Amino acid sequence: MSALRVAPAPSLQHGEAVGAAGVRVLPARHPWRWVATAAVAVLVAMAANALVTNDAWDWPTVGDFLLSTSVLRSLWFTLQLTVAGTVIGFALGTVVALMRMSANPLLRVVASAYTSVFRSVPLILQLLFWYNLAILYDRIGFGIPFGPVFVSVPTMDLVGPVTAAFLGIGLHQAAYSSEIVRSGFLSIDRGQREAAAALGIPWARQFRRILLPQALRVILPTAGNEVIGLLKGTSVVYVMALPELFYQVQVIYNRTGRVIPMLLVAAIWYFALTTVLTLAQSALERRLARGERRPS
Amino acid sequence: MSAPTAARVEAAEVPTGPVVELRGIRKSFGRTEVLRGIDLDVLPGTVTVLLGPSGSGKSTLLRTINHLEKVDAGTVRVHGELIGYRRAGRHLRELHEREVLRQRSRIGFVFQDFNLFPHLTVLENVVEAPVSAQRRDRREVETEALALLERVGLRDKAREYPRRLSGGQQQRVAIARALALRPELVLFDKPTSALDPELVGEVLDVLRDLAGSGTTMVVVTHEIGFAREVADRVVFLSDGVVVEEGTAAQVLDAPQHERTRAFLARVL
Numbered sequence: 001m002s003a004l005r006v007a008p009a010p011s012l013q014h015g016e017a018v019g020a021a022g023v024r025v026l027p028a029r030h031p032w033r034w035v036a037t038a039a040v041a042v043l044v045a046m047a048a049n050a051l052v053t054n055d056a057w058d059w060p061t062v063g064d065f066l067l068s069t070s071v072l073r074s075l076w077f078t079l080q081l082t083v084a085g086t087v088i089g090f091a092l093g094t095v096v097a098l099m100r101m102s103a104n105p106l107l108r109v110v111a112s113a114y115t116s117v118f119r120s121v122p123l124i125l126q127l128l129f130w131y132n133l134a135i136l137y138d139r140i141g142f143g144i145p146f147g148p149v150f151v152s153v154p155t156m157d158l159v160g161p162v163t164a165a166f167l168g169i170g171l172h173q174a175a176y177s178s179e180i181v182r183s184g185f186l187s188i189d190r191g192q193r194e195a196a197a198a199l200g201i202p203w204a205r206q207f208r209r210i211l212l213p214q215a216l217r218v219i220l221p222t223a224g225n226e227v228i229g230l231l232k233g234t235s236v237v238y239v240m241a242l243p244e245l246f247y248q249v250q251v252i253y254n255r256t257g258r259v260i261p262m263l264l265v266a267a268i269w270y271f272a273l274t275t276v277l278t279l280a281q282s283a284l285e286r287r288l289a290r291g292e293r294r295p296s
Numbered sequence: 297m298s299a300p301t302a303a304r305v306e307a308a309e310v311p312t313g314p315v316v317e318l319r320g321i322r323k324s325f326g327r328t329e330v331l332r333g334i335d336l337d338v339l340p341g342t343v344t345v346l347l348g349p350s351g352s353g354k355s356t357l358l359r360t361i362n363h364l365e366k367v368d369a370g371t372v373r374v375h376g377e378l379i380g381y382r383r384a385g386r387h388l389r390e391l392h393e394r395e396v397l398r399q400r401s402r403i404g405f406v407f408q409d410f411n412l413f414p415h416l417t418v419l420e421n422v423v424e425a426p427v428s429a430q431r432r433d434r435r436e437v438e439t440e441a442l443a444l445l446e447r448v449g450l451r452d453k454a455r456e457y458p459r460r461l462s463g464g465q466q467q468r469v470a471i472a473r474a475l476a477l478r479p480e481l482v483l484f485d486k487p488t489s490a491l492d493p494e495l496v497g498e499v500l501d502v503l504r505d506l507a508g509s510g511t512t513m514v515v516v517t518h519e520i521g522f523a524r525e526v527a528d529r530v531v532f533l534s535d536g537v538v539v540e541e542g543t544a545a546q547v548l549d550a551p552q553h554e555r556t557r558a559f560l561a562r563v564l
Contacts, residue, residue, distance in 0.1 A: 195411035198362060199425035199477065200401025203393060209424065213415050288415075 061261035065252065066268060074248030075269055081169055081234040081244060086227050088170025093177025100182055111178070118175035124236045126172055130164035131240050165237045173230055180222045184215035217288050224281035228274050235266075245269060313376065315340050315481050315512045316361055320370035323356055330356050332536035334370070338481070341510045345523040345544075348533035349559055354516045357533070358483050361514065362403045363396050374403060375480060401429040404474030404482035408489050410466040412458035412473070418445065419454040422473045430477065437476065444472040448502050464495030468502055475506075482506070484515040520563055524548050532556045 018025060051057060065071055099111035118126070134155040141149035159167065188211055196206040235246035243251075245266050253262040316338035323331040330353040338344050346354040359365040360372055363380040372379040379399055381388040391399075412421050422441040426432045445451045448468035450461075458466050467487055474482055487503065488496040500522050507513060507526045517523065523530055523544055530547040532539045534555045540547060551557045 189411075191407060191409050191411035192413065194364060195405075195407060195413070197397065198364060198400055198403075198405035198407075199473070200397040200399075200429040201425055202397060202428060205428045209428070210413055214413075217415075 056260060057264065058258060058261040061256075061258050062264050062268070065249075065262065065265050070248055070252065071245070071265060071269075074243050074245045077243055078231070078234050078245040079273075081165060081237060082227065082231045084166045085169035085173045085230045085234070088166065089173025089177045089226075089230070090181070090223070092170065092174035093179075094181050096174060096178035097181035097185065100178065101185065115175045115178055118172055123168070123172045123233060124239055127165065127168040127236065127240060130159065130168040131161060133159050133164065161240050161242055165240055165242055169230070169234065169237070173226070176226060177223070180219055180226060181215070183222075184217075184219035185211065187218045188214050213288070217285075220281070220285055220288060224277065224284075227281075228277050231273055231277065232270055314338055315375060316514065317373040317376075318357075318361070318370065319373075321357065321360055321367050321372070322369040323353075323360065323365060323367050330536050331360070331367075334533075334536075334538055336531065336538070338512060338514055339528075340512055342528040343507045343513045343515065343526050344529045344531060345527040346514065346516045346531050346533060347518075347520075347523065347547075347559070348539075352533040353536045354533050355485050358485050358514060358516050361481075361483055362400050362405055364405070374399070397429065401425065401477055402480055404477055404479035406467070406470050406474050406482065406484045406487050408486040410458075410463070410470045410490070412466055412470055414458055416457075417454065418450065418456050418458065418461070418469050421458065421469060422476045425473070426476050426478075441472070441476055444475050445469070447505070448472050449498075462495060463491045464498045467491065467499045471499075471502055471506075481512045481514070484513065484517070486516050486518070488517065488519060518563060520548065520560070532559070534559070 017023065052059075096111045096114055099107040100115075102108060102111075137155055139152045140155050140158050141152035143149035143151070192210060192214065193206070196210045201210065234244055237244050238247035238250065241247065249262040249266045253259045256262075314337040316336070318334055318336040321331050321334040321336075322329065330351075334353075334357060336344075336357075346358065348354045356365055360367050361374065361379070363372070366380065371381075377399070378388075380391055380396055382391060382395075383389075412418075413424070416424065419438065419441055422444060423434065423437050426437045426440075427434050442451060442454060445454055448471055450465055450468055450472070453461060453465065453469070458469065461469065467490075471482075471487075484503070488499050491499065496519070500519065503513070503515070503522070504526055515523075515527075525544075527544045529541060530544050531541040532547055532551075532553075532555075539553050539555050540551065547556065548560065551560060
């Protein structure tokens with residue numbers, strides 16, 4: 001250190017020292033930032049202009065139908081499909097993920113077969129299968145496997161179109177969810193399980209208190225995207241002629257002939273719901289970030 | 297700080313027989329046999345240090361004591377109780393996971409990488425196992441946990457999350473967490489190896505304090521100075537066998553075997 005001090009300091013020209021009296025520090029110039037700003041501003045103005053001045057968008061009709069009862073009712077059904085898909089998907093997905101990680105080879109094989117079948121067949125096709133289940137099995141019985149049947153009901157009564165939609169979306173979602181859940185558990189450091197085991201913490205408690213909260217931190221961002229994808233994915237249920245949002249706007253424009261404004265109504269609602277889900281997701285992530293290095 | 301060895305052994309005369317008895321322990325990973333027939337007794341109130349080159353099997357041996365590692369042959373007993381198995385006539389029956397967890401809750405284990413639960417506060421880390429594994433009253437455990445944190449000098453960090461602490465502080469919390477189970481035995485797996493050099497001292501101070509209070513300890517470490525000062529017995533392992541054992545003075549200052557001498561020459 002002292003060696004540095006002994007070295008003669010180079011003499012400063014006037015205005016060379018930051019903070020010296022009478023010396024101002026001028027920020028660096030960034031001319032290209034101004035060019036980019038101007039270019040993007042012009043593009044935004046053009047887009048806004050195109051949306052507002054072109055009568056073909058027919059904004060008055062959008063206003064008429066955005067909050068109409070039929071649209072709101074279909075929106076409610078879309079929400080139900082999304083919630084059912086999420087709940088069934090993640091509940092069953094967790095079971096499948098645990099099976100995949102189990103020590104039992106049969107459980108592992110069945111779980112990965114499930115995932116690969118339900119992931120490789122398009123949702124729209126799966127939905128049509130469930131919709132037509134009665135053609136394959138006209139009655140469903142409850143009893144002892146390969147033994148006597150105690151009660152049997154017509155398939156149509158048990159799996160109507162609405163149930164078929166819930167089932168189809170839930171089972172399809174479970175295949176994706178199981179992979180997300182599994183990756184969450186695989187991301188946990190091996191030492192966490194060892195520490196919990198070394199402390200003798202009972203297994204169920206290890207899962208709930210130690211492993212699950214840590215897995216959730218990895219699962220949640222991906223799961224959030226998955227739920228957003230699911231919300232929009234429910235639109236394929238229109239093939240079953242069920243009154244969810246996308247089907248409903250089609251019904252309306254087939255009647256009124258105003259295709260574009262009705263598509264816009266659906267787009268606005270999907271956008272609004274996605275925004276809400278995104279906000280909910282980031283709020284949850286902040287909550288789960290407890291114990292991270294950075295102050296929250 | 298540490299009491300003289302003789303006094304400590306006298307103080308712990310009440311429970312008779314060794315705390316740990318290992319007989320004929322063998323263990324392979326794939327085709328490599330890392331433990332090749334090990335016998336070891338740990339007497340109550342003593343500090344046993346396991347030394348040896350890396351890959352000598354000392355960590356694996358330590359982990360067999362609380363059944364984190366299953367043995368391929370041999371028996372592990374803690375206070376006379378078979379660990380991981382029970383006798384069923386002429387055979388041994390593997391214990392259910394639940395039973396093994398119960399056995400482990402009497403044995404403290406401190407890991408090289410601390411393995412604190414990052415999403416729980418320091419206090420929650422310490423309180424978790426006594427409440428969930430030993431079903432003790434949470435409030436009573438919390439009082440005891442705060443006293444333990446005081447003992448390792450971290451009472452003021454009780455509400456912090458582990459990742460905000462230094463490595464040395466995290467390891468001291470991990471020690472408090474192990475002690476909260478009121479264990480009959482505490483196992484330390486290279487407790488200072490993951491620490492920056494200037495943080496090693498604070499963890500060794502805690503170990504010295506524990507040794508001085510008559511806790512039965514088995515420590516895998518590379519800290520020869522610590523071994524010389526605190527160990528009642530030093531066991532030198534190499535290639536999966538015990539090469540020699542004795543007091544710290546015998547093994548460290550007058551080693552009988554060439555392999556021990558070569559190892560000590562490298563690390564000292």
